[in-house]
Amino acid sequence: MGLTLTFHGAARCVTGSCMRLQCGEATVLIDCGMFQGSKTLKALNYDPFPFDAGEIDAVLLTHAHIDHSGLLPKLMRAGFKGPIYATASTRDLCEIMLADAAGIQEIEVEHLNRRNLHRGRPEVEPIYRTEDAERVMTQFRRVKLGEPVEAAPGVEAVYWEAGHILGAASVEVRLRTDEGPVTIVFSGDIGSGDSDYSPHPQAPAGVDYLVVESTYGNRERPGVDPATRRRLLAGELNAAREAGGPLLIPAFAVERSQELLADILILIEDGEVAEADIFLDSPLAIKASKIFQQRGWNPDSRRNPFEGVRASERLKFLEKPWDSDALDRVSGWHIIMAGSGMCDAGRIRKHLKRWLWNRHATVLFAGFQATGTLGRLLADGAQNVRIQGDDIHVGARIRALDVYSGHADAVALGAWVKARLPVRGVTFLDHGEPTALQALHARLSADGMSPAGMVIPAMDAAYRLKGLAATADEVIPARLSGSAASDLDWHNTRSRLLVELDQALDRAKTDVGRDLILDRLARALGKAEKAARRTARKPRAS
Numbered sequence: 001m002g003l004t005l006t007f008h009g010a011a012r013c014v015t016g017s018c019m020r021l022q023c024g025e026a027t028v029l030i031d032c033g034m035f036q037g038s039k040t041l042k043a044l045n046y047d048p049f050p051f052d053a054g055e056i057d058a059v060l061l062t063h064a065h066i067d068h069s070g071l072l073p074k075l076m077r078a079g080f081k082g083p084i085y086a087t088a089s090t091r092d093l094c095e096i097m098l099a100d101a102a103g104i105q106e107i108e109v110e111h112l113n114r115r116n117l118h119r120g121r122p123e124v125e126p127i128y129r130t131e132d133a134e135r136v137m138t139q140f141r142r143v144k145l146g147e148p149v150e151a152a153p154g155v156e157a158v159y160w161e162a163g164h165i166l167g168a169a170s171v172e173v174r175l176r177t178d179e180g181p182v183t184i185v186f187s188g189d190i191g192s193g194d195s196d197y198s199p200h201p202q203a204p205a206g207v208d209y210l211v212v213e214s215t216y217g218n219r220e221r222p223g224v225d226p227a228t229r230r231r232l233l234a235g236e237l238n239a240a241r242e243a244g245g246p247l248l249i250p251a252f253a254v255e256r257s258q259e260l261l262a263d264i265l266i267l268i269e270d271g272e273v274a275e276a277d278i279f280l281d282s283p284l285a286i287k288a289s290k291i292f293q294q295r296g297w298n299p300d301s302r303r304n305p306f307e308g309v310r311a312s313e314r315l316k317f318l319e320k321p322w323d324s325d326a327l328d329r330v331s332g333w334h335i336i337m338a339g340s341g342m343c344d345a346g347r348i349r350k351h352l353k354r355w356l357w358n359r360h361a362t363v364l365f366a367g368f369q370a371t372g373t374l375g376r377l378l379a380d381g382a383q384n385v386r387i388q389g390d391d392i393h394v395g396a397r398i399r400a401l402d403v404y405s406g407h408a409d410a411v412a413l414g415a416w417v418k419a420r421l422p423v424r425g426v427t428f429l430d431h432g433e434p435t436a437l438q439a440l441h442a443r444l445s446a447d448g449m450s451p452a453g454m455v456i457p458a459m460d461a462a463y464r465l466k467g468l469a470a471t472a473d474e475v476i477p478a479r480l481s482g483s484a485a486s487d488l489d490w491h492n493t494r495s496r497l498l499v500e501l502d503q504a505l506d507r508a509k510t511d512v513g514r515d516l517i518l519d520r521l522a523r524a525l526g527k528a529e530k531a532a533r534r535t536a537r538k539p540r541a542s
Contacts, residue, residue, distance in 0.1 A: 003177055004473060005184070005209075006462040008050060009033055010431040013459075014215055014370055015041065015067040017431060019186065020051055023175045026152035029059045030171060030186045030211075034070025034101065034127075036344065038372025044479060045071065045127050050460055054079035057152035061086040062188030063168035064093035064254060070101050073132035076139065083141045085149055087159060089167025089295045091140045093254055093288060098133040100253075100284040104345055106130065145169065163191025163201035164406050165255035166292060170203045179466065184209040189431070190408045190416055196226045197259050199300045201408070201416060208425045208468060212417055213407070214432030215368060217440030221402055221409045229403045230263050234272045236364055236401055237264070241274055241333045243397055245360030250348045250375055252341030252367050253285035255406055258292045260337065260366060261309045268314065279327060281318045281338035281347050289317075328354060341367050343374035353387050361396040366404045371433060384503070386495045391502055414443050425468035427454045 003023050009016030009031075016035035021028050035041040053075050061084055062068055072084060072094075086094065105126035113123045143149050143159050151157045154176040159169040168188060175182040185207045191198045224232070240247040251257045261280065267273040280286055292306040311317040318324050324347050327336060339346035352374075355361040369376035377385055378398050385392055408416060417427070427449065429437050437456045445451045455470055457463070460479055463470040501521070508514045 003175065003182060003465040004462055005211075005428075005465055005470075006051075006460065007428075007430060007457040008460055009035065010067070010213075011457045011459045011461065012432075012434055012437065013037065013041065014368065014431055014433060016044065016071075017062075017068045018071070019211065019430075020056075021155075021173065021184070023152075023154050023177065026057050026155050027055055028152055028155055028173075029056055029075075030173075031062055031068040031188075032059055032071045032075050033068040034066050036067055036342065036373070037370040041372065045074075046124075047479065049075070049078055050479065052079070054081070056080050056082060058082045058155075059084040060151060060157050060171050060173070060186075061090060061094075062162065062171055062186065063165055064090045064097055065165065065189070066097060066101055068188070069094050069098065071127070073098060073102065073128040073136045076136045077128055077132055080139075082139070083151075084136070084139045085141050085143050085151060085157060085159075087145065087167040087169055088142045089291070090169070091137075091142055091167075092291050092295065093165075093167060094140070095137050096284060096287040096291070097254065098136065099130055100287075102126070102128055102130040102133040108345070148174070158204075160203045161199050161201060162188050162203075163193055163195075163198045164189040165191075165198070166295060170201070172204055172207070182209070182465070183207045184211065184465075185420060187212045187416070189213055189215070189406065190413065191406060192221075192408050193412055193415075194223055194225075195259075196301055197255075197262070197298065197305055198406075199298055203416075203420060205420050206422055206424070207420060208423075209465060209470070210417070210420055210423045210427045211430060212413065212427065214413065214429045214437045214440045215407045216405065216409045217413060217429070217432050217436035217443070218438075219402075219409050219436070220411055221405070224403050230267055230272070232401060232403055233260070233263055234267050236362075236399055237267065237273045237276075237335075240362035240364070240397070240399075241276070243360050243362055244333075245358055245362065245396075246330070246333065246355060247335045248348065248351050248355060248361065248363045248396075249335065249337045250341050250343050250363070250365060250367075251280075251282050251285050251337045251339045252406075253282050253339050254288045255292075256341065256367050256404055257282065257285040257337055258289055258296075258306050258309050259404055261289070261315065262305055264335070265308055265315065274333070275314065277330070277334045278315045279318055279330075279334065279336045279338075280315065281324050281327065281336055281351075283319045284339060285337070286317045286319055324350070327351070342369050342376070343378070349374070349387055353390060353392060355396060356385075356387075356392050357395045359395040359397075363396050363398050365398075365400040366402075368405065368407065384499045386499060391499050410440060410443055413440060414447060417444060417449075418447065423449075423453070425453075425465070426463075426470040428463075428470075429454060429456050 006020040009018035017031040017033040019030040035044045109126045156174040158172040162168040162170045171186045173184045296304045296306040338348040462473045464473045
């Protein structure tokens, strides 16, 4: 009875989490997430799965974030008919998040097809539609933390508190093999462990194999208590008010939005921050807030800290598009929290187009920004960006506050792994960009773990697990090259080039100068295109 683990996503990048575990005749997926970030990565969402969806017996879902759950409706459409195991909170959040993801796709594809019609290009279909998101919910099966479930013949799963977002879990998988029982723990996304909003992460020790996320494997954050966290937030709010314009917060709709709103309301109530109109401009975050009010009980603190996050005279929920449009008439000091958290979709892009050029406005990032996203470009100091085809100069104050991250930092990741020891076999490091993966590898090595006992898998890499070892088994060609998963892609380069071209034409001052720039650029493009064709014809080195 063979045992094979294949990494179909979140391998040397932080999105698209999906691992396929084959144990004899049984096959299960751990997560089935959507790729986010660069357009090269997002294009994978439209490609066929690199496996037969009809052969998957079950999905073990760690949590509701779209980069872990977002392709479940596509999996169903491709022939998957089995159960999806998840905690009750994860199931409730997926119901609204998958429907929201489908709605966004339908709107974006409608706009794209309108442009394609004008360009003479064929129409495209969304990855899935709203009815698919609704139908896949019938396949969910609720699990309780600590209670084993038989996911497939010879495959038992136990869910453990991950402390990441509401309902998030690490999954212990117990397998029956010819060599005897084998245990693998999949971390999912691990929480920081120092938040008063989330429980502390847990999982068993003494496992055979370990798969651990590495999002912040290269970053150490100073430990902060709730009072310090709110003081840091108050400093950002007060500075934004002093700047004279609004504060825009790109919203991660689940957990981050609710934590920020709860703290902002406390700060205003305590007089630490001047009163402000707060607009939650995200239908998904509004629906999620209601789930947090129902299910946000924290067993560690023995209270629900999200009870106050509800619409009021001070906090306004904007569900309809025209409510969002009306914010164009609002000026001065106010707070807009709008999706999406990495600025790669949603209503935040509209508000950025209106305010990003204005030196009185402030943009505050409060979460991880993946490579290739608009949020990452702004956080890295871009002076000019393109939003929906428009060139925008960045005049606003760009700020970041890292104390609200839902991910453990390098120190906490190291402590979490240490608490799982001994790992008798191999530890896989995934869900991280290359620098984070290498940094966590070095940290764990310095803490005494064998470097040879840790593996950083590439996209679509498969490993045969036997005798507590992991042997690479290249059963399918990788869909991406090693760097394409984490680097800026040609779409980012094109956008930057177009911005630089427009700036150069503006600086030229005269039509003669502009003609000269365009003529030389056209000749350079012709030479580059010929070189690209020659490169494409060359045989690849084996």
